[in-house]
Amino acid sequence: MSKRARSSFFYNMARLHYFTLMSQSEYRADKLFLELSKELEQHPCAEWLLWSNQGAHLSTTQEIKLCHILIHLPSKVQCVVYAVPGRPNYFFFRRSLFIPASNLTLAPLPSAHWLAWELQQLCQARSACKYLYLQNQNHTFTDTPLTPALKIDPSHDSILPVIQRTVPFSVQQLHVHKSRLESSFPLVSILLSVHNMESSIGWSIRSVLAQSYPNFELLIGDDGSTDKTAEKASAMDHDPRIRILRYAANRGKAFVLNDLLHEATGTYVLELDADDWLPPGALHSLIRLMEQNPCAALGTGTSLVWRRSRNGHISLRGQSTFEGTLETDTHAYPPVPRIYRTEHLRSVRGWTEYEGPYGRVFEDIEVCRKLLTKYEIAKTEEIVYHRVVHTRSVSQQHLHHYKAWKQNRFLHEKGGESS
Known part of the structure; x- marks a missing residue:
């Protein structure tokens, strides 16, 4: 030649x-x-x-x-x-x-x-x-x-397992619901609140469908998205374990999570962000953690941290784990991920719904604080979550507002008005 x-x-x-x-x-x-x-x-x-x-x-x-x-x-x-x-x-x-x-x-x-x-x-x-x-x-x-x-x-081992468990995607999902009906394991409700996340929600859902633990329900709350988020989610709701709730107005994550909590039927509740995804063994590890720690209302583990660049590519940056300090005077350190015992989460009335801009940030810190004043937390060293950070995310944009938010919380608890 x-x-x-x-x-x-x-x-x-x-x-x-x-x-x-x-x-x-x-x-x-x-x-x-x-x-x-x-x-x-x-x-x-x-x-x-x-x-x-x-x-x-x-x-x-x-x-x-x-x-x-x-x-x-x-x-x-x-x-x-x-x-x-x-x-x-x-x-x-x-x-x-x-x-x-x-x-x-x-x-x-x-x-x-x-x-x-x-x-x-x-x-x-x-x-x-x-x-x-x-x-x-x-x-x-x-x-x-x-x-x-x-x-x-090194990121190969974090992505390929999800691909392998969900290819061929449509064929595998036709039969997966049978496993849930035959399962004696506790049901876990995965709550996914989304707003304008069309570029990443599909991979988050795919990682849920790749779970080796079959007994889950995925509740997706579309918080008034104006892009193709709803369309992307609907393209993957052929699995009977997925339910999508759509809201016309954008109210904030705490409000949507409470609505999803009302719909949840699981013994446990796991939060998932549409930027993030789960390794295939995440539910198995987290449910085992909670079953072994019956006094814990909240469970967490190790997460791998990824950085999304401006052009859309993600790269592995390291890993993080909750060290036991939830907040200081100037900074917040929420555990990631967060799995809750549903009855305890409902006993503290879920996520606090502040009105105004403070109702859209740090809802994770507030719900953890309410739970940890009454109950215990359990932690595993296993990698059970993949967290993606980028400069345009809500959490990154409002890091410097934490001190003001905390002062607003103090006024709210004293009977003042949040704004």
Whole structure:
């Protein structure tokens, strides 16, 4: 195969081109998929798309060998994962995967960075994926991975488990409700209050559906959203455990959470933000924690903290755990996540509903304070939550208002008016 023919055989998504396409698509998987479809239309000779998340090209020698290998594969193989010792995996996707006739349905992702793994898992579910290994200068094909992927990206283990448990997405969910009916485990009500969160709510819901603990209900309260939040949520409510309540006016998180608490039927209540998501074993760990600590009204654990950039990509920043101090004179430190014993949460009348701007911030601190004056807290060291922070989030924008909010709370308790 000539150099010219070889260069047109692959469409390379690597190096600067990789980051350019990511930026153009605002790191949204659905947008990136469309961008790639358009790009392939401009390269009619390209039979395969070569994807490297680390932006690395293959050597000329490797490309020559792979051309001869891939050209003889049957058409039903739409994905090849190429593993080279000491390097991250390369993904090869057949161009037919990106045409409308492929009937490909993409589930939400936290960032387009993980689109390659989503596509690979979809192909794996169709028996249309092969794994190619380079060992001792020899290439070997298998139908399943021989070894775990190289841990170049530590965030890989936080994203891939959710993708693996929810692909093929629609097929798995058709039968999952049967497990709940047969389960003897306590029901947990997951409360999700959302306002204009169309870009992230899908991944939050997907992480709930990926739970290994089946006995839950997900109650979503749409707090007067003006974007496509309701549309994104409705696209995923085919699971009978999901209920969506819509409110015309935007009242604030405390008001919506109280409405959802009124609807909740679970023994436990877990708060989830639409920016955030749960690892697949989160409910199992948190329910076990509460069952082992019957005097606790509140439970928490370790969370991984992610930063969302202005262009939409998220990156892992570290982890955090509640150290026992809820608040000081100038700062608030709410436990994340928060699972409540429902009867105790209702005994303190849920979240305090302040009128005015103070009714829209620090509701987490207030409900924890009310509970911890009467009951105990339990904590696990396990990672049970993924928290995403960004400069435009409500919590980040109002950090400097805590002192004024706390003074307002004092006036409210003394019989004054909150404002």
